[in-house]
Amino acid sequence: MADLNSSIQYLKGVGPAFAKKFEKLGIQTIRDLLLCYPRKYIDYTQPYPIAGAPYDVDCCVRATVLQKEPPRRIKGGRVLTRVLAADDSGVLALSWFNASYAAEKLITGQTYYFEGRISGNMTHRELLHPLVRTEAQVAESPFVPVYHGTEGLPAARQAACARAALAYVDELQDPLPPELLTRYKMPPKAQAVRAVHAPRDHADLAAARRRLIFEELYLLQIGIFLLRSHGRRAASAPMRPLDLEPFWRSLPYAPTGAQRRATGEIVQDLCARTPMNRLLQGDVGSGKTLVAAAAIWFAAQNGWQSAMLAPTEILARQHAANLADRLEPFGVNVTLLVGGMKASEKKIALAAIADGRAGLVVGTHAVLTDSVQFRNLGLAIVDEQHRFGVRQRGLLAGKAQSPHLLVMSATPIPRTLGLLMYGDLDISVLDELPPGRKPIKTWFITGKKRRDMYGFLDKQIAAGHQAYIVCPAIEENELDAGMQAVKTYYAEVACPLLPGRRIGLLHGKMKPKEKDEVMRQFKEGELDVLVSTTVIEVGVDVPNATVMVIENAERFGLSALHQLRGRVGRGAADSCCILISDHESDAVRERLRFLCHTADGFAVARYDLETRGPGDFFGEAQHGLPTLRVADLVQDTRTLRVAQEEARTLLAADPNLTDPVHRALSDEVERLFATAGAMN
Structure with a gap:
């Protein structure tokens, strides 16, 4: 059974x-x-009159079949079948290609509900391949649910x-x-x-959704509070207050006020009785790495080791080199640990970590393996937090008695959303850019200007600069017609339009070593152009890259476009970002033009949330937290606040959900977070 x-x-x-x-x-x-x-849902309870049905949006009309035209063969060998239906407001032509059986089922004189997208004009309205339901079917089930489908699984x-x-x-x-x-x-x-x-x-649907939204946010908040309380219970690496001025004076430039403020918040946490659990959030180029360096310096002066976890090997190497410049003058030894190292190099690194000579360990997931044993890890830092879930943070924290934890993200997130995504963390924000950083000019063009744009790219390369070109997909079969696939684009567009230039290809299906090698070639100037998917968005620093071209820009959220734009503008030369889209929607064009006039990542994030919803922030990985099924973080903030308060009240009375009456609640929270890999 x-x-x-x-x-x-x-x-x-x-x-x-x-x-x-x-x-x-x-x-x-x-x-x-x-x-x-x-x-x-397809709502059949309030059908439009034919004359009042909107164009190019899914809608439903109720009409009576007038006549059925005989099928006829048209250009291309297809068979067109048409049926005329009408109501008091007008006539609607229903059309099917190679599907005459659909029209045959209709009975002249009978009334049906037709659903689809109306095309045509005021005098001739047409509906292609409509969904058809009888009046009896609608009476039995007035709302038809539509689910997230997949290939080979029909919606019905x-x-x-x-x-x-x-x-x-x-x-x-x-x-x-x-x-x-x-x-x-x-x-x-x-x-x-x-x-x-x-x-x-x-009313039935509204009551159900209200309950399920509340439940989802309530369970999420309970899980987050439990994660947070687990960290708060453990003892931390004790540190004493120190003057940071020797570190600040060693820099070739003055830190921003935001960098000083964030560092002060971190230092205050490091000297507290409970372990730090903090998110350092800042826009592209706001100087998060410098704040991390200050925290590492502070921990080292207190006699503690630090570890920094980066999402890719090339980014780990970049961090290790930059941090060595800052810290080794103070006697802090920076040790690199990545999967691509030789066995002999790895052996030396592991020994330095174990006996404490490594004041800072910079690495990838290799730092999480069992073979890595720290002598006295006091501070753990995770870069580009959205590439690591709560579970990975826990593994890193498990390398010691409960080290202080700092996670960094370059994705600007409105505070309400940040509190939900990173509810187990305190939040510091870098809201200033260092002086001297040049603004990146952003332009929006259509595909008609692509050839001119390539002429501009060629001039940039001739001047000694490099360029990124980003496409949203890897192969043609992964995308809609007209969408640029990176492999095809590389072979059929980029290479022919830039003859004689050194062009590299990078995408997510390549092996990690292959990706690192291509990225290394680009970073060291061995390639003029990098044609890539969004795998380049994580912060590799190529100061000589001055142009970012993004094909099918409408396919990306504004926050993702802003992140990609931040890959250029890292050197002394003027830089620009070119958004290419042939999408005809006014709303899409307005979004892209907004980005052309806005450099503030937080403003971009707010606009994205208001126009697109939270999908850009909550992808499949969900940042280590469970995926939201019904809640909308723009619409449901009031429910979120209520859920947070109720979760706090409950956990104040039953901190670990051990009361038998809360067994079902405890089971559901555990199931929800186990799915996301967060409660391990």
Whole structure:
């Protein structure tokens, strides 16, 4: 007998073949399917009149079939079938290519609901390949859920499987305490899940969503508070206050006020009784590495080792070289530890780490391996936090008694969102750029200007500079028509338009050593142009690169575009970013023009959140935290605040959720965070 934890293949209508398709969506059990909510609904309760239906957006009309035209063969060998339908406001032409069976099912004189995107003009309106439902079907199910699909899994099959899974919905435990349901007038879990998959009406759906949004944010906040309290319980590396002026005076330039302020907050944490758990957040070029260097210097003067974890080998080498310049004059030995080192080099590094000669260890994931033993690790730093989850931070912190932890991110995040994403961390913000950093000019052009743009690139290369060209996908089969694939673009556009120039190719499917080698060649000036996917966004410093070209710019969030733009403008020469898009949407063009006139990453992040939602900040990796299924961090901030307060109240009374009445809640929090790899 199947239950919630049974494989989805045992559900009626699934089977082994479709089970593999569902696995691509992260759905393996019946529980997973029930908790995979629709992304939207087709609402048949309020159909538009034909004359009033909007163009080019999904909408529904209710119309009566007038006549069916015989199928006819058209140019290209396709068969066109048309049906005319009407209501009191006008006539609608329904068209199908090579699908005459769809029209044959319709009965002249009968009324149906047609859903799709209206095209045409005021005198001739047309709907191509509409979804068709009878009045009886609409009466039985007025809302049709639409799920996040995947290739080979038809939307109708996915919806039917979700309906079949509702037979098990009453087995779901309700993690919310009964008093919360009563206080906020929320339906029980099973009722809410049933309603979100098969709502009876608007009120039914609204109540279900309100409850599920609250539950999601409540569980998230409890999990974050538990993570935070685990860190607060442990003893930290004790440090004493010291004057930082010797470090500041050693610099060739004065630090910004923001750098001094952030360093002061970090030092205060390092001298506290509990271990530091802090996020250092700053825009591209704001000088986070210098603040980290000051913290490492402070720890070294107190007799403690530090470790810095970087997401790539080339970035680790860059950090090691830069930090050695800053710290070795003070006697702080900087040791590199990366996977590509020779065995003899690694042996020497491990010995220096173990006996304490290595005052700072800079490395990649290699630092997390069991063979790395520190003598007295007091400060752990994670660079580019969004490449590491909570679990990786925990592994690094596990290298000592509970070292102080500093994580750095170049992704500017509005504070509300930051508190949710990094709720287990305190936050310091660098909101000033160092003096002398030149602004990056940003232009938006269409593909018609591409050849002219390549002429500009050639002049930049002739002047001794380098350029990045970023495409959003690797191969043609991964993208929509018209979207630039990096492999094809490299071979068919970049190389022919820049004959004689040294052009490199970089993408995520290459082996790490291959990627590092291409990046090394570009960094050392052996390549003029780097054609790449977004794998170059992490902060490798190439001061000679002056141009960033981004193809299909509409495919990226503004925050991602801002990050890519920050790869140039790191040297003395003027730099620019060129956004290329042929998208005709006014909203898309407005977004890209906004970036052309805005250099403030925090303003960009706010605009992105307001126009696109939180998707740019919460990708698949989710920063080590669980993926949000229903909550919208722009719309649901009020619910978030309530959930935070309720979570605090609950944990004040039951700090570890050991009360038997909270067993279901504890299980759900653990399941949620285990999925994200955060509570290990």
